């Protein structure tokens with residue numbers, strides 16, 4: 001893989017859901033040795049530090065059931081600004097969450113650079129809810145819908161344009177928990193989804209071969225949004241919304257290695273690491289190991 005200039009951005013965001021601790025994700029991932037690991041491969045790594053996130057009282061904004069909407073909009077905008085700067089410099093943004101609501105800001109900062117940005121959504125969930133379909137009001141269950149231009153106007157219009165992604169440029173991998181409204185949206189928009197059924201049936205090799213082939217043919221850049229709850233909770237226990245029966249540690253390494261070989265990624269994020277729910281920083285350590293594979297680390 002080509003050597004990259006990687007800019008690391010931490011986003012200590014926990015307002016997109018209700019379990020405290022996920023704001024410490026960026027520290028936990030850095031502590032697990034991310035920067036050293038990527039430098040050892042030969043990349044140039046710059047740590048841009050953390051985006052500042054407000055810590056408001058946990059109240060609903062008056063006219064919406066979206067929890068902490070205003071603070072999420074503010075944090076997402078600040079992240080989008082920073083990501084856009086990194087893209088303008090021609091560097092590779094590597095964003096550390098924080099809950100998955102941060103993908104709203106990541107994609108807002110990235111997508112204006114592309115005609116057809118591809119997105120790989122590696123996740124147990126679809127994160128395709130809106131205020132109307134969400135069972136929880138948690139914005140971390142909405143970022144993919146928001147990026148499609150579907151959802152609250154304050155979220156879809158971050159950086160003054162919408163949509164950020166086209167449905168046909170998205171591939172979801174690892175899904176095993178979808179709400180009714182999300183199922184409807186997937187069918188209506190024709191979004192490509194490899195659920196755990198396909199991962200089991202086809203094997204990760206085929207899933208990744210197909211996904212890479214598909215995105216290569218139609219996109220001019222690809223963002224990886226990796227929710228650690230895409231992995232099985234045995235391998236990644238430190239997440240707020242674990243779902244049993246997930247992608248294994250080994251399958252995940254294979255997926256990352258195949259992405260490295262294809263060298264199609266132009267940005268990436270690792271989200272939902274919650275050190276308080278973790279076992280001795282295992283999940284952050286897994287995130288760093290996967291990042292190693294994603295950026296071309298090889299044993300021999």
Ligand SMILES: NC(=[NH2+])NCCC[C@H](N)C(=O)O
Nearest residue numbers: 100125129136138140141241
């Ligand atoms: N990024 C995540 N972990 N999302 C979990 C979402 C769970 C559920 N679908 C919801 O909307 O509340």
Ligand SMILES: [Mn+2]
Nearest residue numbers: 124125227229
């Ligand atoms: Mn998830």
Ligand SMILES: [Mn+2]
Nearest residue numbers: 100123127227
């Ligand atoms: Mn998610």
